[in-house]
Amino acid sequence: xxxxxxxxxxxxxSARWPGFAVLAGLLLFSPFAQAAAGPLDLTYSLSGFIAVLxxxxxxxxxxxxxxxxxxxxxxxxxxxxxxxxxxxxVYVQEGLPETAEAAFKHTLLEYTELLLFLLVAMTYVNAxxxxxxxxxxxxxxxxxxxxxxxxxxxTGILAFMISAIANNLTTAMLMCAVILKVAEGDxxxxxxxxxxxxxxxxxxxxxxxxxxxxxxxxxxAKLVEFQEFFELLGPSLVNYLVPALVMSLxxxxxxxxSLEEHTWLKRGARRIVFLFLLTVSISVLCHTVLHLPPxxxxxxxxxxxxxxxxxxxxxxxxxxxxxxxxxxxxxxxRKLEALGxxxxxxxxxxxxxxxxxxxxxxxxxxxxxxGLGFMGYLALLSETLYTxxxxxxxxxxxxxxxxxxxxxxxxxxxxxxxxxxxxxxxxLITLTAGVGGSLLSxxxxxxxxxxxxxxxxxxxxxxLRWAPVIALGYVASVLMHLWLNAESFNVFH
Numbered sequence: 001x002x003x004x005x006x007x008x009x010x011x012x013x014s015a016r017w018p019g020f021a022v023l024a025g026l027l028l029f030s031p032f033a034q035a036a037a038g039p040l041d042l043t044y045s046l047s048g049f050i051a052v053l054x055x056x057x058x059x060x061x062x063x064x065x066x067x068x069x070x071x072x073x074x075x076x077x078x079x080x081x082x083x084x085x086x087x088x089x090v091y092v093q094e095g096l097p098e099t100a101e102a103a104f105k106h107t108l109l110e111y112t113e114l115l116l117f118l119l120v121a122m123t124y125v126n127a128x129x130x131x132x133x134x135x136x137x138x139x140x141x142x143x144x145x146x147x148x149x150x151x152x153x154x155t156g157i158l159a160f161m162i163s164a165i166a167n168n169l170t171t172a173m174l175m176c177a178v179i180l181k182v183a184e185g186d187x188x189x190x191x192x193x194x195x196x197x198x199x200x201x202x203x204x205x206x207x208x209x210x211x212x213x214x215x216x217x218x219x220x221a222k223l224v225e226f227q228e229f230f231e232l233l234g235p236s237l238v239n240y241l242v243p244a245l246v247m248s249l250x251x252x253x254x255x256x257x258s259l260e261e262h263t264w265l266k267r268g269a270r271r272i273v274f275l276f277l278l279t280v281s282i283s284v285l286c287h288t289v290l291h292l293p294p295x296x297x298x299x300x301x302x303x304x305x306x307x308x309x310x311x312x313x314x315x316x317x318x319x320x321x322x323x324x325x326x327x328x329x330x331x332x333x334r335k336l337e338a339l340g341x342x343x344x345x346x347x348x349x350x351x352x353x354x355x356x357x358x359x360x361x362x363x364x365x366x367x368x369x370x371g372l373g374f375m376g377y378l379a380l381l382s383e384t385l386y387t388x389x390x391x392x393x394x395x396x397x398x399x400x401x402x403x404x405x406x407x408x409x410x411x412x413x414x415x416x417x418x419x420x421x422x423x424x425x426x427x428l429i430t431l432t433a434g435v436g437g438s439l440l441s442x443x444x445x446x447x448x449x450x451x452x453x454x455x456x457x458x459x460x461x462x463x464l465r466w467a468p469v470i471a472l473g474y475v476a477s478v479l480m481h482l483w484l485n486a487e488s489f490n491v492f493h
Contacts, residue, residue, distance in 0.1 A: 399432020
């Protein structure tokens with residue numbers, strides 16, 4: 001994991017408390033009529049209050065991750081088990097154990113489909129990283145000697161594009177590495193460029209099912225079809241371009257010295273990229289044509305990667321022999337020396353490098369929120385937000401809340417509520433939950449990672465300085481969606 005600055009994380013945790021308090025208050029003290037999701041309404045029972053307090057306590061420990069040096073998955077895993085234990089006990093007492101069992105299995109199935117999908121996607125990204133695909137892209141940008149202004153736009157646009165198929169964390173770290181290499185020592189420019197990268201990475205992930213966990217959740221829940229996500233391309237682009245245009249005016253158009261960085265792709269790199277694109281295509285076809293879970297296509301693609309890994313291992317000795325002969329004839333001693341460090345490609349090593357803490361945290365959140373929903377609390381929250389308020393305003397506010405509360409529980413809560421909303425509003429919450437995290441440096445995984453990677457250059461305060469401009473982009477993207485996709489607000493899923 002990245003080394004993180006302790007003081008920055010104190011800001012992160014304190015910033016997340018107000019939004020979380022709002023959600024907890026809505027759960028506990030909503031004045032609106034309640035509707036229980038399960039046959040038993042537990043919203044105002046002792047067991048219900050215990051479950052809510054367990055969730056609040058777990059989330060408090062998550063926010064204190066840096067101070068306690070405890071991974072965020074641990075408290076939510078325990079809370080998930082305890083919440084469902086409380087539910088199970090109540091339902092056994094009422095003679096309805098099968099009902100609780102069926103509800104838990106339904107929640108577990110939702111998580112399993114997402115887990116398999118994310119696991120394969122992470123494995124492919126790790127495989128491309130190991131084969132130096134991202135290093136090669138970084139080296140190309142470093143060697144070109146672009147001006148600061150050009151580099152600002154190139155890294156931003158690439159972050160926007162790459163995050164649509166890879167996660168925003170990997171994308172942001174890749175682009176940040178370029179900025180740190182080229183503009184070493186220029187704190188002002190690095191800070192500005194990192195803000196731009198965070199905004200671009202979050203915006204790029206908002207219009208693609210593969211761009212973020214939240215968009216993937218919406219797609220797998222069949223609330224938005226694959227092709228319908230691209231209706232958010234225009235609003236997402238506006239969300240990135242509005243702050244980027246303003247920030248670019250504050251860049252001195254200097255040209256840094258051209259740097260030399262020797263990087264070459266490892267064997268099979270291009271074919272792994274092709275296999276990843278093929279896997280994504282199969283996953284989309286499974287979902288749209290066969291009406292099967294996208295995880296089926298992704299797991300099939302993992303099988304392709306395993307076969308290709310087997311081929312790379314078996315053919316490695318012959319490949320090394322040919323390359324030694326070729327490099328010796330050319331006198332390319334640098335590449336010849338590098339052959340000594342070549343190791344066989346291992347798919348299972350790539351799987352092991354997946355962000356397991358994130359995946360287990362995701363499990364805990366899904367199961368906790370699923371339990372609270374089964375008790376009836378999500379129906380309460382849905383009544384408060386989507387009946388007491390206009391759905392459009394509710395979705396805009398939840399997007400702002402996602403800057404201080406992780407967007408995963410926010411989005412899963414909305415999906416679990418399943419309020420009666422038009423397609424336009426489902427697209428709106430997808431957009432706002434995705435880009436709302438850009439308002440603060442601690443609002444997204446990309447921002448938190450860059451505070452560690454560019455420590456001392458990119459800070460909470462440095463990002464906050466540009467918050468009004470980012471908020472302008474947020475408002476502009478919402479207005480663009482309301483105008484551009486007005487017809488979809490009359491279409492219900």
